[in-house]
Amino acid sequence: MLLEITDSNFEELLESGKPMVVDFWAQWCGPCKMMLPIVGELADEYDGKIIVGKCDVDECDDVPAEFGIMNIPTMLFFKDGKLVNKHVGACAKDELQKLFDALL
DSSP: OEEEOOTTTHHHHHTTSSOEEEEEEOTTOHHHHHHHHHHHHHHHHTTTTSEEEEEETTTOSHHHHHTTOOSSSEEEEEETTEEEEEEESOOOHHHHHHHHHTTO
16 A cells, blocks of 8 residues: 655654655656556555555655655665665666565
8 A cells, every 4th residue: 555655644654663665756757657656566565564655745845855855756765764775766666676575
């Protein structure tokens, strides 16, 4: 299940103890729109194992600023509440799936 990550729910989700992937994006971003179905599929495939969410950089200020998000799409990978990996730009599903698998 693909969640909406906001400034108000980020910390709570991060502290849940589950691995988490946050996709930073915006409505106007072409590569972000290309990644949407891929991220959605992976969110469904890893449901219950990894929290997967999208953070709209136009709607949220604090979380993108905290992690220095300068380009989108950017995906951050968290394990045990700590940032463990980062991917910038669009990519194929199999490449992204390897990054998801590394969280488990």
